[in-house]
Amino acid sequence: MSRFTDIKHGGWVARLPGHYLPYILLARLDRPIGAWLLFLPGFWAICLTAPGFWRGLWLSILFAIGAVVMRGAGCVVNDLWDRKMDAHVERTRGRPLASGMVTPLQALLFLVLLCSAGLAILLMLNSIARLLGVASLVLVALYPLAKRITWWPQAFLGLTFGWGALLGFAAARGHLTWPVIPLYLATILWIIGYDTIYAHQDREDDTLIGVKSTARLFGERTREMLALCYGSAFLLLLITMSAFSLHAWGYRLMLVPGLLLLWQIIRLDINDPARCLTLFKLNREVGLAVAAAILIGWL
Numbered sequence: 001m002s003r004f005t006d007i008k009h010g011g012w013v014a015r016l017p018g019h020y021l022p023y024i025l026l027a028r029l030d031r032p033i034g035a036w037l038l039f040l041p042g043f044w045a046i047c048l049t050a051p052g053f054w055r056g057l058w059l060s061i062l063f064a065i066g067a068v069v070m071r072g073a074g075c076v077v078n079d080l081w082d083r084k085m086d087a088h089v090e091r092t093r094g095r096p097l098a099s100g101m102v103t104p105l106q107a108l109l110f111l112v113l114l115c116s117a118g119l120a121i122l123l124m125l126n127s128i129a130r131l132l133g134v135a136s137l138v139l140v141a142l143y144p145l146a147k148r149i150t151w152w153p154q155a156f157l158g159l160t161f162g163w164g165a166l167l168g169f170a171a172a173r174g175h176l177t178w179p180v181i182p183l184y185l186a187t188i189l190w191i192i193g194y195d196t197i198y199a200h201q202d203r204e205d206d207t208l209i210g211v212k213s214t215a216r217l218f219g220e221r222t223r224e225m226l227a228l229c230y231g232s233a234f235l236l237l238l239i240t241m242s243a244f245s246l247h248a249w250g251y252r253l254m255l256v257p258g259l260l261l262l263w264q265i266i267r268l269d270i271n272d273p274a275r276c277l278t279l280f281k282l283n284r285e286v287g288l289a290v291a292a293a294i295l296i297g298w299l
Contacts, residue, residue, distance in 0.1 A: 021101075022096040022101040022102045023096075023102070023110055025095065025096050025101075026072075026075065026076055026079060026095070026096045026097065026102055026107060026110065027071075027072030027073075027075055027076065027110075027114065028071065028072065028075045029068070029072065032068070033280075033281050033284060034071045034075070035067045035068045035071040035072075036067075036284045036287070037161060037191075037194070037283060037284065037287065038067040038070065038071045038074075038161050038164060039063055039064055039067035039164070040164075040284075040287030040288070040290075040291070041161065041162050041163075041164040041165040041168065041183075041184075041187040041287075042063045042067070042164030042165060042167055042168030042171075043060060043063060043064075043164075043168065043287070043291055044165060044168070044183065044187075044287070044290060044291055044294060045164070045165045045166075045167075045168030045169040045171075045172065045180070045183060046059050046060055046063065046168045046171070046172045047291050047294040047295050047298075048169075048172075048179070048183070048240070048241075048244055048294055049168075049169055049172040049173040049244075050172040051172070051173075055172070056172065059168070059171055059172055062121050062124060062125070062171075063164070063167075063168060063171075065121060066118060066121045066122070067164070069114050069117045069118045069121070070114070070118050070140070072114050073111055073114040073115055073118060073140065074140050074143070074160075076107050076110060076111045076114065077111065077140060077141060077143075077144060078143065078144045079095055079096070079097045079098070079107065080097065080104060080107055080108070080111075080144075081144035081145070082098075082144055083095075083097040083098050083104070084098075085209055085211065086098035087099075088205065088208070088209050089202055089205040089206070089209070090205060091201055091202055091205070091273075092202075118133075122134070125167075125170075125171045126170070126171060126174055128170040128174065128175060128176070129167055129170040129171040132163070132166055132167045132170055133167055135163075136160070136163045136167070139156070139159055139160040139163060140160060142156075143156055143157060143160050147211050147212050147213060148211075148212070149212075150212060151212045151213070151214065151216070151217040152192075152214060152217070153212065153213055153214075154191065154192045154195040154196050154199065154213065154214045155188065155192055155214075157191055157192075157195050158187065158188035158189070158190075158191035158192050158195070159188060161187070161191050162184055162187030162188045162191055163184075164187075165180065165183045165184045165187050166180060166184055169183070178243070179240050179243035179244070182236040182237075182239045182240045183236070183237070183240040185233075185236050186232075186233045186234075186236035186237045186240065187233070189229045189230070189232050189233040189236070190229070190230065190233040190283070190286075192214065192229050193226050193229035193230045193233065193261075193264075194264075194279075194280050194283045195214075195280075196213070196214045196215050196218060196222060196225070196226065196229075197215075197222075197226070197264065197268065197276050197279050197280045198276065198277070198280040199213040199214065199215035199216075200215040200222070200270045200273065200276045201273040201276050201277060202215075203215045203216055203270070215270070219270075220270075222268065222270050223265060223268055226264070226265050226268065227265050230261040230262075230264070230265065233261075234254070234257070234258055234261060237254070237290060238251065238254065241254075241293075241294065241297065244297075246294065246297025246298060247296070247297045247298070247299060249296050249297060249299070250293050250294060250296050250297020250298070251293070251297070253289070253292060253293035253296050253297075254290070254293045256289040256292075256293070257286045257287075257289040257290045257293070260282060260285055260286045260289060261286060263282070264279045264282060264283075267279060
């Protein structure tokens with residue numbers, strides 16, 4: 001696993017003025033997969049509960065921008081907590097805080113800017129959604145601690161990223177009803193699964209420095225645990241959809257994300273970090289396929 005890193009300094013970011021680069025890398029704007037995965041649970045909820053096309057489109061745009069902003073804020077918080085540990089992990093030692101490209105004070109000022117943008121978006125939502133949005137900041141701030149105190153930081157990430165399902169439900173409907181429970185549980189289990197795959201990239205380094213993760217906890221049993229998480233998430237999504245009396249084609253199209261999840265289980269190689277990253281990124285397509293099935297089910 002040595003010498004593997006997912007940090008890239010090329011591509012479109014290389015064409016930006018040099019003084020922007022550390023902040024682009026700090027917020028992971030060069031790697032939008034995290035923003036996609038933060039956006040998708042809220043997008044599912046909006047697709048299920050929005051009262052009309054234009055309202056759904058408006059909320060989707062707000063949530064997309066908010067996902068980019070708040071994912072960036074979460075990365076800054078995470079890197080502030082982990083800057084010393086990141087310096088000892090091959091994949092993360094090039095991060096701006098770990099490498100010294102950005103100072104903690106500069107990172108904090110950037111964090112204030114990102115949170116201010118997130119607040120501006122939050123103020124465009126209804127009161128329940130605003131309360132849920134503020135409450136999510138507690139999870140964002142505490143998530144980096146999870147890997148220090150529990151073997152289940154991926155579950156804590158599930159609570160954090162999956163919160164978008166609650167927020168999207170409240171923003172679109174104005175209140176929460178029982179289907180949000182299986183929806184939120186589905187997102188948590190889905191996230192535990194894909195983030196366990198992601199964590200296998202760092203398994204050896206994490207063992208050396210004492211960082212806990214479900215990748216280390218599951219070890220050679222990861223395939224079986226992944227099947228349990230993904231299978232349960234898939235079933236809970238079907239239960240959620242059934243509460244909205246969607247057309248049969250919606251359920252038929254759920255075969256697509258189901259097969260994509262199965263593909264990850266079959267192709268998993270916990271000792272191949274590049275494959276783990278590829279399979280992890282495939283979850284953007286899983287999430288979009290679920291959204292497509294929901295939307296088709298409304299036709």
